[in-house]
Amino acid sequence: MTPERIEQLAAVLKQKRQELGLSASEVARQTGLDVGTISRIERGQIAAPQAGNLKEIARVLQIPATDIFAIADLLPEGELPTFKPYLRAKYGDLPDDAMAELEASFTRIAKQHGYDGNGPAPGEDEN
Structure with missing residues (x-):
């Protein structure tokens, strides 16, 4: 991922989490991921987040996974956001x-x- 995409992904995830009134800890609980992972993704500190982690975060944040994958440049062939x-x-x-x-x-x-x-x-x- 480019630095711009990392920044964009981080901003979208953090903004949506805050809109839903969820803490990073609550997102971690609902996804089964470590709260540190959630925080690092939101701060743009993970250059290539795992697709499965992004899918789980997207589910909790009520964002279509294809939208997140498009931002992260992980969109499968033929899928559109x-x-x-x-x-x-x-x-x-x-x-x-x-x-x-x-x-x-x-x-x-x-x-x-x-x-x-x-x-x-x-x-x-x-x-």
Whole structure:
């Protein structure tokens, strides 16, 4: 992972944990990981966190694992993240309220056009 991705991952995980009102100790308890591991990931001190650890942290923080994997550059071939990590990667300098506004606009437009959030069925978008 690049230093920028490490920093971005750390910031996303810490912000979401705080939004949920969880301590690092509580995240550790719910994931079965050591609290030191959680803290080091949130401080950007682990350059290559294990995918399994990230998946467990994402589960507790109610973040799609694909979003975390996209930030960490661990996304499996053919998997796509939700819109929010794309916005953060492409427009990371925008303030959080602008990001939230963009995401809300996308969600509203997608719903107007019948998008259910599941994407195409296997083979549906291949030509």
